[in-house]
Amino acid sequence: MSSVSDRIALIEKWDSDLLMRAHLSILLEPTYEAIMETERALARIILLKSRIRRFTQLREFLAPRRVHELEVALARDLLRRKVLIWQIFPIRELPSEILTEIFRYVVRSFDNISDSMVQRQRLTWVCRQFREVALADGLLWNVVWFNDKAPWNRSLNFFYRAGVAPLDIRIDERPKKTDDIEDPPRFTFGQMNWLLDILLRKMATIRTLVIAVHDELPALAVLDKMRAAGPAPLLERFELYRTGPPYMWTKPLRASELPRLCDPIAICNGYTPKLRWLTLDGIVVDWEHLSFANLTVIDLKRMNMQLCPSTDTFREMLTKSKLTKLVCHAAGPRPDGTDLSRIKPVYLPHLQELHMGDMNLHYACVVVAGFNAPQLKSLTLANFVGSDYSTFFAWIRERFPDIKLLALYSVNLETNPESLGKTVRWLDSLRKLRILKLGNMRPLLLEALLADPREHRFIDPEKPDYAQEPTAVCPALEILKLHFQTPVTMQEVAPMLRLLTGRRAMGAPIRKTYVNKAFVELIKAEQVEALRDVTQVDVYDSHSLTQEEADIIGCSDEAIPRGARLQIMQH
Numbered sequence: 054m055s056s057v058s059d060r061i062a063l064i065e066k067w068d069s070d071l072l073m074r075a076h077l078s079i080l081l082e083p084t085y086e087a088i089m090e091t092e093r094a095l096a097r098i099i100l101l102k103s104r105i106r107r108f109t110q111l112r113e114f115l116a117p118r119r120v121h122e123l124e125v126a127l128a129r130d131l132l133r134r135k136v137l138i139w140q141i142f143p144i145r146e147l148p149s150e151i152l153t154e155i156f157r158y159v160v161r162s163f164d165n166i167s168d169s170m171v172q173r174q175r176l177t178w179v180c181r182q183f184r185e186v187a188l189a190d191g192l193l194w195n196v197v198w199f200n201d202k203a204p205w206n207r208s209l210n211f212f213y214r215a216g217v218a219p220l221d222i223r224i225d226e227r228p229k230k231t232d233d234i235e236d237p238p239r240f241t242f243g244q245m246n247w248l249l250d251i252l253l254r255k256m257a258t259i260r261t262l263v264i265a266v267h268d269e270l271p272a273l274a275v276l277d278k279m280r281a282a283g284p285a286p287l288l289e290r291f292e293l294y295r296t297g298p299p300y301m302w303t304k305p306l307r308a309s310e311l312p313r314l315c316d317p318i319a320i321c322n323g324y325t326p327k328l329r330w331l332t333l334d335g336i337v338v339d340w341e342h343l344s345f346a347n348l349t350v351i352d353l354k355r356m357n358m359q360l361c362p363s364t365d366t367f368r369e370m371l372t373k374s375k376l377t378k379l380v381c382h383a384a385g386p387r388p389d390g391t392d393l394s395r396i397k398p399v400y401l402p403h404l405q406e407l408h409m410g411d412m413n414l415h416y417a418c419v420v421v422a423g424f425n426a427p428q429l430k431s432l433t434l435a436n437f438v439g440s441d442y443s444t445f446f447a448w449i450r451e452r453f454p455d456i457k458l459l460a461l462y463s464v465n466l467e468t469n470p471e472s473l474g475k476t477v478r479w480l481d482s483l484r485k486l487r488i489l490k491l492g493n494m495r496p497l498l499l500e501a502l503l504a505d506p507r508e509h510r511f512i513d514p515e516k517p518d519y520a521q522e523p524t525a526v527c528p529a530l531e532i533l534k535l536h537f538q539t540p541v542t543m544q545e546v547a548p549m550l551r552l553l554t555g556r557r558a559m560g561a562p563i564r565k566t567y568v569n570k571a572f573v574e575l576i577k578a579e580q581v582e583a584l585r586d587v588t589q590v591d592v593y594d595s596h597s598l599t600q601e602e603a604d605i606i607g608c609s610d611e612a613i614p615r616g617a618r619l620q621i622m623q624h
Contacts, residue, residue, distance in 0.1 A: 105131060220261070269297070335355045350376070400424070535569070
């Protein structure tokens with residue numbers, strides 16, 4: 054039985070979209086007999102309208118006193134009237150252009166592209182009129198995800214229905230399902246050539262192209278076909294992932310293909326005037342013939358360093374673009390031996406996000422030395438192993454003073470006083486940090502987060518107060534986001550509890566802690582309660598940002614309609 058407070062709150066929630074969705078989800082599919090009940094429904098609406106008017110008058114008469122039974126009865130009748138009106142709404146009498154706009158809202162209301170694609174098909178199953186209206190609107194079909202089985206009949210139907218509308222296309226290999234006995238087949242060189250021969254006939258209308266394949270040959274086929282297709286005047290976003298082992302040929306090329314595919318290939322012969330998002334993972338291109346002018350996102354991963362862009366070309370990429378996000382994971386400018394002190398940084402006034410990973414200590418310093426980004430809001434460091442990276446922390450100290458979101462995953466730190474001092478001083482410089490994301494946390498990092506920074510600061514005679522305040526590193530830190538890999542052990546959980554209780558004792562408590570499902574499956578109920586004594590605990594979805602993260606870095610897909618976003622991977 055619901056509580057009194059819940060029943061009172063019903064009067065405030067009866068018109069909520071969430072309540073309506075929940076009610077509609079349990080309704081049975083309409084039948085012909087139900088359609089014939091329109092007159093009865095109209096009579097019930099008139100009766101309910103009269104009851105609602107009487108209840109409202111009585112409620113106003115009794116104000117400010119509130120009668121629980123009256124509140125519940127009024128809310129119930131308001132909801133019943135709303136549902137009845139919804140059921141008999143004459144949607145088939147709407148003009149086609151209004152119905153088309155409603156259909157677009159339907160398919161774009163889903164964040165998940167799979168659900169969005171299913172809803173498009175369902176719209177064509179309702180009746181002949183709905184099918185005709187849906188098929189006539191190219192924008193309803195212009196988001197195409199090739200994740201069905203070859204020869205991709207469903208996806209190609211979507212592709213043809215889109216007509217001349219701007220296309221957002223995603224191609225990747227079908228993941229293994231629970232009922233699959235064997236792994237799904239991977240894309241072959243021939244299949245990719247056959248499919249792209251069809252798709253690139255509309256090269257002039259392709260706005261987004263995201264492709265992920267395991268082997269190198271299909272990935273090279275993509276670049277080769279795009280080169281042959283020529284200019285891409287609308288292409289804004291291009292992502293090409295080779296998910297297999299980097300730096301290796303998986304199969305030998307035929308001799309006739311060597312001249313065409315072994316040298317770096319220019320994307321669409323270098324004519325992509327609107328390209329703003331470029332992601333390359335495990336594959337390289339002709340860097341000298343790349344459109345830089347409108348790039349806002351450069352995402353480079355897992356590349357042979359000898360095939361990366363030269364230092365001069367990389368500087369040109371940074372200088373001519375309008376970067377808001379830069380990702381360098383086992384990739385970046387080709388090292389040329391220049392001394393760190395002689396590298397002239399490029400000024401990047403718009404850069405908000407920086408992701409770095411899988412780099413040795415010296416190369417990480419080289420990459421950061423190449424630019425100056427005073428407006429940087431988000432920094433991610435991942436898989437920094439093999440050295441003591443507290444030296445890197447000392448190198449970047451005070452370079453990015455406005456960081457509000459910091460992610461550290463598998464960053465190696467040696468346990469000694471010198472490393473502790475460097476780490477504490479770097480964290481102490483992050484006075485605006487609000488969100489800290491941690492995975493595979495090293496003991497020294499925990500010690501640094503709980504250290505008294507006054508014991509490690511360099512005293513500046515011109516700033517005597519700086520040595521005294523604040524008394525905790527990262528004083529604005531209020532949100533912790535933890536990633537635990539399965540299986541989780543209590544040895545991994547204990548440091549987190551120590552961090553939370555320690556920060557609270559220091560007067561710098563963590564207001565909210567996000568944990569993933571692996572953690573929730575391990576911890577006991579009484580441990581959850583103990584945890585909630587020091588922080589608010591929420592479970593996060595590993596495939597999406599939390600609201601607080603989105604508030605800081607925004608949404609990189611903002612130019613693509615909701616329900617049409619082709620996010621292929623999260624890093």
